[in-house]
Amino acid sequence: MDFSPSRIEAQVLAFCRQAGLFLHGEKNGPLRVAAAVSGGADSMALLRLLWALRADLGLELTACHINHGLRGAAADRDEAFVRAVCADLGVELRVFRAAELGPIPPHPGEDWARALRYRCFETLHAEGIDWVTTAHTVTDQAETLLFRLARGAGLHGAAGIRPARDFYARPLLCLTRAQTEAYCQAVGQGWVTDETNLTDAYARNRLRRYALPALRSANGAAEENLARFCEKAARADAYFAREARRLLAGALAPGALPGAEAYRLEVLRQADPLILEAAIHRLTASVRDPEEKYIRLLCGLVERGSGAVQLRPEVRARAERGLFWLEKARPRRAEMPPEPGWCxxxxxxxxxxxxxxxxxxxxxxxxxxxxxxxxxxxxxxxxxxxxxxxxxxxxxxxxxxxxxxxxxxxxxxxxxxxxxxxxxxxxxxxxxxxxxxxxxxxxxxxxxxxxxxxxxxxxxxxxxxxxxxxxxxxxxxxx
Structure with missing residues (x-):
């Protein structure tokens, strides 16, 4: 495989154009794009690739770094490293420090760290950044697919990481981790290593350290094949999403109560099971992360025609009197416990x-x-x-x-x-x-x-x- 810088740059440029990333739309002048840079090999490759392609893509490049404050001196080392590289390239850098953004919880985990990062990205967007780019690769796509399948993902989850969502772009979803490291080495770009990625404390690390190497030993193109499956799943998911919209439009019941949506159960039950799952996913996506367990519970409600599932403390789904409701719970007291036969x-x-x-x-x-x-x-x-x-x-x-x-x-x-x-x-x-x-x-x-x-x-x-x-x-x- 050709790992030369020019070959990898051409590959990323072609992917960005094929995926429709960084389109100008109605904006006059270059787009303002921020690269999320942690200091690892993938993010340093992202920074250097966007810097090399900034004229071809028509963008004004900046960078951001989030110091979560969880790794002491190692986190400060990573921040200093990113500052030095951005200064050498002449790239404006915005640093967010968790300690300056609010209290850190007693036992911060991966979910807290991820939520913090996306809060920072939203701040950048509100301040005028058109696109925030993250360094997700083909290898990340393969890990995500395996992790979601292990947790019980449906078709939407199997579609993996999308190249673009809202104002987020992932221009490296055409490269493997081996390619990002090879690119950094070829252009003389160093990187830092997060020591927590080398432990078995997290399920994702165990997938990365054991499952993927085992799959590569069976087929050297395992990562690319898994990522290709995600692309096909994304196209299938888009088709089912269109059919789900049609189903919900046809099932919508007239005269729903304010703050509630009601759909006729007889129409929902007649749908193909996969389209019904897509419709349930569409209904719950704005309420909570619609993992497969919630889809299964709600499809069971449609089939039984009675019962309730609490999605959030203030939102529940209910099936009764021939209707499927998504409504705000009406508490009897300060909080609404589930009803008999509850789940x-x-x-x-x-x-x-x-x-x-x-x-x-x-x-x-x-x-x-x-x-x-x-x-x-x-x-x-x-x-x-x-x-x-x-x-x-x-x-x-x-x-x-x-x-x-x-x-x-x-x-x-x-x-x-x-x-x-x-x-x-x-x-x-x-x-x-x-x-x-x-x-x-x-x-x-x-x-x-x-x-x-x-x-x-x-x-x-x-x-x-x-x-x-x-x-x-x-x-x-x-x-």
Whole structure:
């Protein structure tokens, strides 16, 4: 493969034109484009490629760097490195420091860091930047596809990272990570390495370090083939999106209440299942990240014709009287718990507290154990409510908090057996009046956590560390 700078520059230029990136539209003069530069090989290749192609693409290049403040001296080293390179190239640089933007949470994770970056990008756009470019590559596309499939993505998620979205552009989605490193070496551009990318603490790192090399050993073009699949999935998703719009327009019920959307269930049920999934995705995209678990729950609502799913504390979907509603919940008290036969999507990275029926409340916490936390004595009640979060997300992508259902089964911790939940409740002498109200964490019919009993067998954290999920339930008297 030709890794020469001129060849790679021509490849990126052709991709930008094919994908319609950096179109002038109605704007007079060059577009203002900011390259998001972390200091790693991919982002340095992005900076140097856009700098080399700035005249061909008709853009005025700037750069931005976000110092998350999580890696101490290493983060300051990366910032200084980016400052020096931008000064040498004569590229204006905007640096954002997390400590200057607001309080850093006690246990900041990847989700917090990503949200911070996009807040900074939105600030740039509001200040006049036309496009913010990120250094996503073919390798990132392959990792994203594998990660989303493991979590339970649908067709929309399988389409991966798009070349453009809103004011974001990804001009390196035609290059592999090997090509970005080769380009940096060829033009004499160094880079820094984020040491957290070399650990196995994050699921994405494990995919990068083990899954992709295994696929490359089977086929040297594995990354390109996975990325090509994403392109085909994106085209298919666009087709289903058009059909979904037609379906929703035909199913829209007249006379919906203010603040609510209502669709006729009989029309939705007649649709092809894939088009129905696309329609549900379209309805929920503005409410929350429409992962496959939410799509499955809502398609089940359409099929049953009754019930409710809480999407956000203030938004729920409901099926009743021949209609499928997406509405703002009308709380009976300060917060609206789900109704009998309830089911709530579980996402501790985005929601830390769940008010539930029967006076129950569930608090969640994700944390990386410190040395002190690993060695100190842990109360038995807390220990049984801790689990390996990476293991849960890899094995159980469709988690919900709900009441019991026929067919549920549970594997009590430390016993190595599988029991029907009904039989286990009998053995545990749980009062019959509490059984339908007891909060459960479930993936399908498999119960992973039971209030009062803790997590199922095989989910406890081990000595290797990693992110821990802690559930802290409480029981209050109902008003």
């Amino acid at each position: 709530v999507p579980f996402d501790p990275a985005r929601q830390a507290e769940y008010p539930l029926p029967g006076g129950y409340r569930l608090h969640t916490r994700l944390f990386e154990p410190t040395f002190q936390e690993k060695t100190q004595v842990v109360h038995k009640k807390d220990l049984k409510n801790q689990a390996d979060y990476a293991r849960i997300t890899m094995l159980h992508p469709a988690l919900v908090v709900r009441s019991r259902r026929p067919g549920d089964f549970f594997r009590p911790a430390g016993r190595g057996v599988r029991k029907s939940l009904r039989k286990w409740m009998n053995e545990a002498a749980i009062p019959s009046e509490e059984r339908d109200r007891l909060p459960l964490l479930a993936d399908g019919s498999e119960i992973l956590w039971v209030y009062g009993a803790g997590f199922a067998d095989g989910l406890a954290p081990d000595e290797t560390g990693g992110t821990i999920l802690l559930l802290e339930p409480e029981k209050r008297e109902e008003v």
